Amino acid sequence: MKGKPPLQVATDKGVRADADARIVARLAAGDMDAATELYDRCAGQVLGLARRIVRNEGDAEEIVQDVFSQAWRTARAFDTSRGSVIGWLLIMTRTRSIDRLRARQSRPDTTAESYTDTLRAPGPSPSDQVLSDEQATRVREALVALPAPQRQALELAYFEGLTQSEIAERLTEPLGTVKTRVRTALMALRQGLRA
Amino acid sequence: MTTPHHDVIAARLSDYALGYLTPDERREVEQHAGQCDACSQELSELLLVMDGLARSAEPVVPPAALKQRVLARLGRETQEGVATVQPLPGRTVVADVRRSGWSGAWLAAAAALLLVAGGSLYLALERQDRITSELARVAGEITELQQRLGDNAAQADMVLSILTAQDMRRIDLASAGGTQASAARAYWSPTRGLLVAADNLPVPPPGRVYQVWLIGSGGGPVSAGMLGSLGAGRGLLIAPPPGGISTGPVTVAVTDEPPGGLPAPTGGKHLIGSL
Numbered sequence: 001m002k003g004k005p006p007l008q009v010a011t012d013k014g015v016r017a018d019a020d021a022r023i024v025a026r027l028a029a030g031d032m033d034a035a036t037e038l039y040d041r042c043a044g045q046v047l048g049l050a051r052r053i054v055r056n057e058g059d060a061e062e063i064v065q066d067v068f069s070q071a072w073r074t075a076r077a078f079d080t081s082r083g084s085v086i087g088w089l090l091i092m093t094r095t096r097s098i099d100r101l102r103a104r105q106s107r108p109d110t111t112a113e114s115y116t117d118t119l120r121a122p123g124p125s126p127s128d129q130v131l132s133d134e135q136a137t138r139v140r141e142a143l144v145a146l147p148a149p150q151r152q153a154l155e156l157a158y159f160e161g162l163t164q165s166e167i168a169e170r171l172t173e174p175l176g177t178v179k180t181r182v183r184t185a186l187m188a189l190r191q192g193l194r195a
Numbered sequence: 196m197t198t199p200h201h202d203v204i205a206a207r208l209s210d211y212a213l214g215y216l217t218p219d220e221r222r223e224v225e226q227h228a229g230q231c232d233a234c235s236q237e238l239s240e241l242l243l244v245m246d247g248l249a250r251s252a253e254p255v256v257p258p259a260a261l262k263q264r265v266l267a268r269l270g271r272e273t274q275e276g277v278a279t280v281q282p283l284p285g286r287t288v289v290a291d292v293r294r295s296g297w298s299g300a301w302l303a304a305a306a307a308l309l310l311v312a313g314g315s316l317y318l319a320l321e322r323q324d325r326i327t328s329e330l331a332r333v334a335g336e337i338t339e340l341q342q343r344l345g346d347n348a349a350q351a352d353m354v355l356s357i358l359t360a361q362d363m364r365r366i367d368l369a370s371a372g373g374t375q376a377s378a379a380r381a382y383w384s385p386t387r388g389l390l391v392a393a394d395n396l397p398v399p400p401p402g403r404v405y406q407v408w409l410i411g412s413g414g415g416p417v418s419a420g421m422l423g424s425l426g427a428g429r430g431l432l433i434a435p436p437p438g439g440i441s442t443g444p445v446t447v448a449v450t451d452e453p454p455g456g457l458p459a460p461t462g463g464k465h466l467i468g469s470l
Contacts, residue, residue, distance in 0.1 A: 028274070035269050039262060044254035047261075052252040064257065065265050072269045083246075090249035095214075131246040139247025157213050158248045164215075186209050189244045190237075 017130060020085040027075035035072055042086055043068075046093050053097035053159050054104075063100065067092045084130045098161035107166075135193050142192030146185055153181040154189075201227065205234055212241035353388055353433050360384035366447050368393070368468035377428075379466050381447040383409070385440060389419045391432040391447065393466065398428075400463070403451040407432050408460055410448065411440040421456050422449060444470050 026034035046067055050060040070092055071078075078088060101107075131139075143151060156162045156170065164182060168175040204227040210216050211224045228235045357363060368379035368391070379393035391407055399405055405422035417437045422430040430449075449466035 030274060032266070032269065036266060039265055043257045043262070043265070045250060045252070047257045048254040049249055049252040051255060061258075061261050061264075064261060065268055068265050069268055069272060073272055073274050076274065087246045087249070090246070094249060131243050131250070135243065136247050136250045139244060140251040143248065143251055154248075158245070159252075161214070182213075183209060186212075186241060186244060189247065190240045193240055193243055193247070 016084065016132075017080065021080040024075055024078055024080050024085060027072060028078075035068070038071070038085070039068060042089050045086060046089055049090055049093045050097050053094065054101050056104075059100055059104075060097075063093060063096050066096055087131065094158075094161075101160060138192040139189050142189045146188060150181045150185040150188070153178055154185040157182055201231060201234070204228070204231075205237070208234060208238050208241055211238065212245050350433050353435070354390060357382055357384050357387045357390045357433075360387040362386055362442070364470055366445070366468045366470055368447060368449070368466040371448075371464040371467045377466060379430075379449075379468075381468060383445060383447065383470075385436055385442050388435045389432065389437075389447070390434075391419075391422065391430070391449070393422065393430040393449070394428060396428045396430050396465070399451045399465075402453070403462060404454050404456075405430060405449050405465065406452040406456045406460070406462075407434070408448045408450065409437060409440050410446040412443050412445075413441075414439060416448065416460050418456060418458065419447075446470075 023034050023038055027038065043064060047060055047064050050063040050067075051057070054060055054063065067089055071089060078085075143154070146154070152171070153167055156167045157164070162170065164178050165175060167173075167182075168178045171178070204224055207216065207220065207224055208228075211221060216224065224234075224238070228238050363382055363384040366381040366383060368377075368381055370377045375395065375397045377393055377395045377397070379391065379396075382390040389407070389409065396405070404424075407419040407422050408416040409419050410416045417439050419437050420432055420434040422432050425431055446467065446469040448460070448464055448468075450460045450464050451462035452460065
């Protein structure tokens with residue numbers, strides 16, 4: 001696949017990476033002010049994502065507590081060169097939210113282990129792994145612009161943690177169709193990163 | 196040029212990003228992506244897309260009471276610490292020795308070693324309690340941390356034991372040959388063990404490390420172990436008594452040897468001292 005344009009590295013990424021490294025270091029040192037700052041900065045997004053997934057206020061608020069608690073306890077092990085703090089918090093949010101959703105729906109865990117909190121791509125330079133605000137906006141716009149069947153398939157995969165087989169069952173569609181829709185949707189969102 | 200294996204992995208990248216794969220499958224993907232630019236690039240993009248999806252959810256203003264609950268909970272929780280294992284504090288001690296000079300100050304420095312070793316032993320033990328309960332679920336991490344804490348505690352224990360032994364004798368070591376004047380002391384107790392602390396050691400010859408020997412009356416040199424490097428020319432050995440050394444006059448020597456040491460000295464002598 002030659003000729004792909006490289007991802008643009010926005011200049012604000014370096015600044016954010018430094019700020020992230022500082023706040024994580026302070027968290028790891030037990031600085032409660034850093035925890036407060038992090039909460040003020042990120043709780044809105046954490047709660048928003050939790051709500052979106054579990055659709056239940058009480059559960060969503062508990063998830064917020066669990067996520068900040070986990071961040072506080074494991075800050076020392078978080079490597080800021082591998083991603084952003086908000087990215088880390090939101091991955092933890094999704095993991096816990098989907099686990100809770102599954103438990104509520106009595107849905108069996110179809111993967112051998114629940115989602116890892118530390119998905120990372122080996123190799124590329126660290127700043128490529130931090131999403132700028134501008135890119136986040138474009139991904140969201142690309143999501144909204146997707147044809148309905150593709151958006152639905154992707155949202156079921158992402159916000160409900162359904163496997164492609166489960167999606168096929170839920171929508172009574174062939175598995176191959178679902179796979180194509182998810183793949184196409186993801187390609188469109190990747191395009192959004194590069195515009 | 197792509198291989199069939201590459202194609203298999205490339206087809207799995209979205210599954211990886213969405214969290215569908217088992218740990219073994221994840222490892223396979225990570226391993227391939229580590230060697231394949233195209234897959235690594237695509238995976239990077241997919242993970243950014245996941246980030247973007249996470250942030251596409253509408254942020255919400257959290258209720259004020261939630262903040263208090265979160266902060267209160269953090270206040271009650273202990274943090275998991277990788278850095279709670281304290282390295283043996285040779286640096287502090289030797290710096291003291293430098294400043295106060297040699298005459299009569301060694302005992303003060305040894306006392307400082309005791310205090311700092313004791314201090315970090317206390318911290319290590321206290322933290323050990325907290326860590327053990329916190330990490331009970333993570334068996335692999337616990338075993339490793341407990342081992343390191345145990346090592347540090349055992350070492351500090353041995354230092355105390357040697358320095359307080361009734362049969363302990365101090366041996367000053369001098370540089371043997373070479374122009375660099377190293378400063379070193381040994382504390383030898385036939386029942387408790389050997390403590391050697393050195394400063395201003397020259398860098399050993401390339402590919403070689405320092406080994407410590409004890410020579411008793413009527414016997415050949417016996418290895419007491421490798422001199423641990425604390426950086427910047429400082430060395431430390433804390434070892435139980437090697438077999439075969441009787442009470443009575445002893446000589447302590449430090450030579451350079453291949454890594455891992457040898458059963459008998461072959462290298463140049465760097466430090467030597469006798470009772």
